[in-house]
Amino acid sequence: MSTVVATKSLSVMDIRARKGGVPLVCLTAYTTPIARIVDKECDLVLVGDSVGMVLHGLPSTLPVTLDMMIMHGKAVARGLEHALMVVDLPFGSYEQGPQQAFASAARIMAETGAAAVKLEGGRRIAGTIRFLVEHGIPVLAHVGMTPQSVNAYGGYRVQGKGESADEIHADARAVADAGAFAVVLEKMPAGLADRITADLAIPTIAIGGSAGCDGQILVIDDILGLFDDFKPNFVKRYAHLAKDAATAVAAYADDVRNRSFPEDEHVIRDN
Numbered sequence: 080m081s082t083v084v085a086t087k088s089l090s091v092m093d094i095r096a097r098k099g100g101v102p103l104v105c106l107t108a109y110t111t112p113i114a115r116i117v118d119k120e121c122d123l124v125l126v127g128d129s130v131g132m133v134l135h136g137l138p139s140t141l142p143v144t145l146d147m148m149i150m151h152g153k154a155v156a157r158g159l160e161h162a163l164m165v166v167d168l169p170f171g172s173y174e175q176g177p178q179q180a181f182a183s184a185a186r187i188m189a190e191t192g193a194a195a196v197k198l199e200g201g202r203r204i205a206g207t208i209r210f211l212v213e214h215g216i217p218v219l220a221h222v223g224m225t226p227q228s229v230n231a232y233g234g235y236r237v238q239g240k241g242e243s244a245d246e247i248h249a250d251a252r253a254v255a256d257a258g259a260f261a262v263v264l265e266k267m268p269a270g271l272a273d274r275i276t277a278d279l280a281i282p283t284i285a286i287g288g289s290a291g292c293d294g295q296i297l298v299i300d301d302i303l304g305l306f307d308d309f310k311p312n313f314v315k316r317y318a319h320l321a322k323d324a325a326t327a328v329a330a331y332a333d334d335v336r337n338r339s340f341p342e343d344e345h346v347i348r349d350n
């Protein structure tokens with residue numbers, strides 16, 4: 080009989096308890112092989128609606144559907160043993176109110192095994208967050224620059240500069256009061272991210288925030304150098320895999336044209 084080491088995966092309570100502690104390591108994942116890789120280092124893995132832009136070539140996250148999120152959620156779940164899995168509620172699947180949000184979130188949880196969902200918005204969505212939490216669905220909130228509002232912003236612009244800092248701070252407070260177990264702070268001045276982090280009792284997870292936040296999250300393809308369409312200033316590339324892939328494809332193409340591939344070891348002989 081094989082010995083199975085019981086690897087208990089992290090819960091939302093474990094994430095919540097990391098407030099003020101060792102920073103939470105978070106990344107996105109969309110596929111099983113990448114989930115296996117990030118699971119070894121991450122506390123939280125997000126199946127982000129960024130999947131639409133990163134893997135499907137869509138111009139924004141707005142066309143991403145609930146069915147797409149569920150398909151990628153199932154794939155990621157197969158690769159995780161340790162990290163907490165969170166799935167984004169896509170644009171159009173929750174804004175009508177608590178009932179619509181619950182139906183969408185319940186499908187995600189039942190069909191993928193996700194431990195929580197993430198939705199974008201502050202004060203305007205706080206009632207929905209409260210409803211989900213009261214009905215057993217943990218929520219990761221997301222305030223600041225929320226990409227599903229790109230058309231309202233007129234671009235992926237920094238939010239919370241100057242006067243509007245207090246608006247973002249009020250949004251963060253509202254989602255924490257509504258029962259979110261943590262909140263993503265996206266693309267805002269570091270000073271504001273620090274003030275929110277000091278004020279809230281729940282962990283803040285930054286993407287374009289501050290090193291003082293309780294955790295950091297980035298899109299996996301961005302850190303691997305696999306996504307080249309744009310590079311937000313908050314992205315740090317730790318590898319250049321698109322370049323490596325292009326080099327590999329060019330070498331294969333050369334080999335095929337010169338008949339250097341296949342070699343002896345790649346062909347089947349009769350005896």
Ligand SMILES: Nc1nc(=O)c2c([nH]1)NC[C@@H]1CN(c3ccc(C(=O)N[C@@H](CCC(=O)O)C(=O)O)cc3)CN21
Pocket residue numbers: 128129132133140226234235236266298300301306308309310311312
């Ligand atoms: N690959 C990827 N990384 C992300 O962080 C990400 C996605 N996709 N898709 C969904 C949203 C969109 N996000 C964005 C998108 C653009 C900027 C941004 O700063 N854009 C710059 C242009 C950068 C460039 O062109 O190099 C801007 O000034 O609008 C920030 C966050 C964050 N999310």
Ligand SMILES: CC(C)C(=O)C(=O)O
Pocket residue numbers: 107125126127128129130167263286296297298
């Ligand atoms: C970058 C994170 C926060 C996200 O929402 C996504 O990947 O969709």
Ligand SMILES: [Mg+2]
Pocket residue numbers: 127128129140167
């Ligand atoms: Mg998202």
